Amino acid sequence: MSAAETVDEILLTAAAVMILVAGALVLFRLWRGPSMLDRAMALDVCAALMIAGIGVRSAISRDAYYFPIMLVLAFLGFTGSVGIARFIAVRDRAPERPRPGTGTGPGSGEGRR
Secondary structure, three states, X not given: OOHHHHHHHHHHHHHHHHHHHHHHHHHHHHHHOOOHHHXXXXXXXXXXXXXXXXXXXXXXXXXXXXXXXXXXXXXXXXXXXXXHHHHHHHHHOOOOOOOXXXXXOOOOOOOOO
């Protein structure tokens, strides 16, 4: 084994260990919360870590077979994040109050010609 292969193996092993540690921290954030937005972000980071893990696996095996899978996971992670963000934005939106002078009550000006 050459020096370059040894360095390559050490770096890929370090990357896999860092991804595992980050995964444990993400699971802690997912479990702990405290808000729905924190959990949504943890799920998004979890998808990114899965993609990174598959990338490390692909680099270790020196096989490009996993690249389309990584692309599909990235697309699903993005659309899931956008969907969750839109859901949270609609759910947390304050109800609109009618402004004075624009309501439909008596004296609001509607119905007059």
